[in-house]
Amino acid sequence: MSVVAARGFSATGVAAGIKGDGVLDLAVVVADHTVPTAAVFATSQAPAAPVRLSAHNVGVQTGSRAVVLNSGCANAATGAIGDGAARATVEAAADLLACDADQVLVCSTGTIGSRLPVDRILSALPQTIAAARSDLESGTRAAQAIMTTDTVAKQAAVTRGGYTVGGMVKGAGMIRPDMATMLAVITTDADLSAAALDHALRKAVSVSFNALTLDGCASTNDTVIVMASGASMVTPDVDEFVDDLSAVCRDLANQMARDAEGASRxxxxxxxxxxxxxxxxxxxxxxxxxxxxxxxxxxxxxxxxxxxxxxxxxxxxxxxxxxxxxxxxxxxxxxxxxxxxxxxxxxxxxxxxxxxxxxxxxxxxxxxxxxxxxxxxxxxxxxxxxx
Known part of the structure; x- marks a missing residue:
C-alpha cells in the first residue's frame, strides 16, 4: 500500500539536512525506464519554481524517469536563485539516471520565501537514488520524507484486473480545492498513454483533492503526478481506470482530512x-x-x-x-x-x-x-x- 505497490517503480526517503536533526526530508520515486506521465499543478498566480519547471517538463517530454521531492523548504518566492536550484536538482538526477533533464520532475514543500539549500540535496541525491527500492518500507520512507505539518505518512493502493494503482500524499494545512499545499505521486503498472493518464487524472482529482477544503487557504506548490510503467501488460478500460485512480485519490484525500491541523472531526x-x-x-x-x-x-x-x-x-x-x-x-x-x-x-x-x-x-x-x-x-x- 504505497507508491511502489505498482510494478516498475522504486522509492525511498533520506535525511539530507534540509530540516536538520536527522529528519527525513528528501525523497525520490524512480521508474525502471522512461514512462508515460501526467500531472496537474497549482493554480496560484505565484507558482513556486519547482511547479514551473515540472509543468514545463511534463509539457515537452515524451515521458518521465523520476520525481525528486523535498520537504522543509517550498522554494517559492525565491526568484532566479530558486529557478536555478530546481534546475540543478533535475539535472543532477538526470545525470545519475542517464536520462534527459526534462524527464525528471521536482517538487518542494515547506516554508515560502526561504532559499532552498540545494547543495544539501545535490550531495544527498546519489545515495538517495542508489538506495531506492520497491519494498513497502522504502515506499513508506518516501512518504515520510515529504511530510511537513503532517503527523502520519499517507499512502494508498488498489489492485484490480491484474494491475495496481498506488500512491503517497502530503498535506495537513493550507488545503483547499484546486489542491493547495499538497504533493502527491501516484504510480500504476497499467499500460496507458500519457493522454489517457491525463484524462483519468483530471477526473480523479476533481472528485478527490479538489473536493477537499480544510482551511480555505491555497498555496504555491500543489502537484499531483501519475506515472504508468506498463509492467502489468494490462490496458484497462478507461472508465475502470478512472474509478481505480479516483479511489486511490479519495483515500489519500480522506487521510489528509483525518490529519488536518488541529481538527477534531x-x-x-x-x-x-x-x-x-x-x-x-x-x-x-x-x-x-x-x-x-x-x-x-x-x-x-x-x-x-x-x-x-x-x-x-x-x-x-x-x-x-x-x-x-x-x-x-x-x-x-x-x-x-x-x-x-x-x-x-x-x-x-x-x-x-x-x-x-x-x-x-x-x-x-x-x-x-x-x-x-x-x-x-x-x-x-x-x-x-x-x-
Whole structure:
C-alpha cells in the first residue's frame, strides 16, 4: 500500500539536512525506464519554481524517469536563485539516471520565501537514488520524507484486473480545492498513454483533492503526478481506470482530512439541487470555507442557519424556498424553514465524531460532495505560533 505497490517503480526517503536533526526530508520515486506521465499543478498566480519547471517538463517530454521531492523548504518566492536550484536538482538526477533533464520532475514543500539549500540535496541525491527500492518500507520512507505539518505518512493502493494503482500524499494545512499545499505521486503498472493518464487524472482529482477544503487557504506548490510503467501488460478500460485512480485519490484525500491541523472531526457535505455539478462544487466550497460554519462543526451544533447564510452569500444561485438540510440523516430544515426534530438525540449523535450533512438548494440535477473539518482553537493556536 504505497507508491511502489505498482510494478516498475522504486522509492525511498533520506535525511539530507534540509530540516536538520536527522529528519527525513528528501525523497525520490524512480521508474525502471522512461514512462508515460501526467500531472496537474497549482493554480496560484505565484507558482513556486519547482511547479514551473515540472509543468514545463511534463509539457515537452515524451515521458518521465523520476520525481525528486523535498520537504522543509517550498522554494517559492525565491526568484532566479530558486529557478536555478530546481534546475540543478533535475539535472543532477538526470545525470545519475542517464536520462534527459526534462524527464525528471521536482517538487518542494515547506516554508515560502526561504532559499532552498540545494547543495544539501545535490550531495544527498546519489545515495538517495542508489538506495531506492520497491519494498513497502522504502515506499513508506518516501512518504515520510515529504511530510511537513503532517503527523502520519499517507499512502494508498488498489489492485484490480491484474494491475495496481498506488500512491503517497502530503498535506495537513493550507488545503483547499484546486489542491493547495499538497504533493502527491501516484504510480500504476497499467499500460496507458500519457493522454489517457491525463484524462483519468483530471477526473480523479476533481472528485478527490479538489473536493477537499480544510482551511480555505491555497498555496504555491500543489502537484499531483501519475506515472504508468506498463509492467502489468494490462490496458484497462478507461472508465475502470478512472474509478481505480479516483479511489486511490479519495483515500489519500480522506487521510489528509483525518490529519488536518488541529481538527477534531471530519465533515462531509453533500450538495444537491444546483443547475450543474460545477455549481454544486463551488457552493459546497463556499459553505465549507465559512469560519462560522466550521466553528459550528466544532461545537457539534446543527445550526443550519449558518449554512443558509454562507449559501446565500455565494455567487451560485439557490432557491431559498427549497433550502433543506439534514445532519447525520436527521432533517432540521425543509423548504426554507425549520422542522421539528429530536434535538437531544441529534446532539448526542453529533458528539460521537464525524458529521454528514446533506443540503438541497433547488430542483436542479447538479450535485457534489465536499470534505472538510471543524475549526478548532487548536488550529488557531498552531498556526498562530508556526513561523
Amino acid at each position: 471530519v465533515v462531509t457535505l453533500h450538495v444537491t439541487g444546483t443547475t450543474t455539478q460545477h455549481q454544486a462544487r463551488a457552493l459546497g466550497r463556499d459553505i465549507c470555507d465559512s469560519d462560522l460554519v466550521r466553528a459550528s462543526f466544532f461545537g457539534g451544533d446543527p445550526n443550519w442557519g449558518r449554512l443558509l447564510g454562507a449559501a446565500g452569500a455565494s455567487s451560485v444561485p439557490i432557491d431559498p424556498g427549497m433550502f433543506s438540510v439534514s445532519y447525520n440523516g436527521v432533517a432540521v430544515a425543509a423548504d426554507g424553514v425549520s422542522v421539528d426534530f429530536d434535538q437531544p438525540s441529534l446532539l448526542a449523535r453529533m458528539e460521537e465524531g464525524d458529521i454528514d450533512i446533506a443540503v438541497t438548494v433547488g430542483a436542479g440535477a447538479g450535485s457534489a460532495t465536499i470534505v472538510t473539518t471543524d475549526l478548532t482553537p487548536a488550529y488557531v493556536e498552531f498556526n498562530g505560533e508556526r513561523s
